[in-house]
Amino acid sequence: MLLLPAIVMAAATGAAVAVVAEPARTAVGVCGAVAMLLVLASAAEAVRRGRALRDLRAEHARHTAYLERRIAAHDEEMARLATEITPAAIYRLRCGNSPYEVIRDLAEIDPSYGRLPPAQVALVKSMLDIVDHEEALRDSAQRSFVNIARRVQSIVHQQAAELREMEEDHGRNPEVFDDLLRIDHGTMLIGRLADSISVLGGGRPGRQWPNPVPLYSVLRGAMSRILEYRRIKLDSIAQVNVRGISVEPVIHAAAELLDNATRYSPPQTEVHVTATEVQTGIAIEIEDAGVSLSEEARARVEGMLERAKVGADLQELGESPRLGLAVVGRLCTAFDMQVSLRTSAYGGVRAVLIIPREMLTSEPAPGYAHGIGAAAAPKLGPGALEGPKRTPKKRRPTSPKIPTTVSMEDDVPVVTEWTANGLPQRRSRVKTPLSKRIAEQAAIEQAEREGRPTIWSTAKPEPEPEPQKDEPAPGAWVEAFWNGLKDKPDPFTLKPRTQPARREADDEGDLK
Secondary structure, eight states, X not given: OOHHHXXXXXXXXXXXXXXXXXXXXXXXXXXXXXXXXXXXXXXXXXXXXXXXXXXXXXXXXXXXXXXXXXXXXXXXHHHHIIIIIHHHHHHHHHTTOOXXXXXXXXXXHOGGGGGOOHHHHHHHHHXXXXXXXXXXXXXXXXXHHHHHHHHHHHHHHHHHHHHHHHHHHSTTOHHHHHHHHHHHHHHHHHHHHHXXXXXXXXXXXXXXXXXXXXXXXXXXXXXXXXXXXXXXXXXXXXXXXXXXXHHHHHHHHHHHHHHHHHHTSOTTSOEEEEEEEOSSEEEEEEEOOSOOOOHHHHHHHHHHHHHHHTTOOGGGGOSSOOHHHHHHHHHXXXXXXXXXXXEOTTSSEEEEEEEEGGGEEOSOOOOOSSSTTOSSOOEEOTTSOOOOOOOOOOOOOSSOOOOTXXXXXXXXXXXXXXXXXXXXXXXXXXXXXXXXXXXXXXXHHHHHHHTOOOTTOXXXXXXXXXXXXXXXXXXXXXXXXXXXXXXXOOHHHHSOOOOOOOOOOTTOOOOO
């Protein structure tokens, strides 16, 4: 490579020397020699630089390969950090270890974890600190929700006890008793909401049943905790008994499913409930006549149930939470129940709740989960807060006690009055307005405090017989009626005035 330019330059110089005149040959030869030397130097420099460039390229290739190996190794380390080290560290953190203890004991998990670079160790520690702080905040929030729910449960339990006492005291007054039943039903709805918050916070329903309860009574108890309980129809309920410790979870899960069925179906339709024995236990089927679930809606609902079963956080419920399915999922996980949604024969949704045999018993069930004065009244659970200890009140019944000698039948005489035209007007049986009863009761209490005899005293003297008033002879009104037809018409009948019907007594209550 170096000789070729020199040979070409030498040939050109020789040709030039041969062509020029004698006096110029020396100068041309010297210039040709210098040019040949320059060409040789340039060629040598070019060769040197080419070799240097090849060396640089080889070095660059080697460095690039090294960097690629480093990047691949770093990616492998980060993947291992994300898929192995981090999950293992978080698992040990959730087992109760502090972030410092987890970092200290990394080598116990895998000896290779002890050779982590300091930067990765610092990264894992920072991540564990953040996770530990968030877990503490989440646990604190859930404990706060559970504590609030338990306070509400305590208030509801105390309110239910007070209402039971009032129902016993005022049971003879139908309008007051009806209002107490309405308040009692509203209290049950509030208690169910408090139980739902407690279950979502990781707790359990705050009531316990000391004795086994028939499944029919359990379902009736679930009906009493929803708003549209009149639309529920129980058909062919299996005659089995539920253990006392399992009564409340079954009631709450069934109440949530019944509430969903009545809420998302037309108000004029019925919700049919059946309970049959299956191999794994009891299958409670709840069918409504609402809108059937599409495939997308069914997948979304099943996903919600699965998230609830694995322990969905309260923060994942959103601004408008749907507590029903989330609560059912939590209860199914805690008590080994199963729930599924299918298409109903009525065009709506069929919810199937499977109760395992472990929650059933063959022991006699003296308790009841529905009705007034149930034999197995619920008690506060171990985690619920007890209400204030109140001294029993000496209540005074709203109506006097009826002596045992008096018949319990309604033998109040029917009062017949006469109109201006001589026609009979039949009055309803005697009903005292509520305001008058309150005034009479206040007068009775005042008389008892003053020591004066009251109208309900058993030792009151016999009243003096009142003189009988002159009353028309029986049948006289018929004679007056026919005489009126024969004579001139009564001027009042020429211009009849429509009078409004007599208003019913204001103390009549619409019993449920």
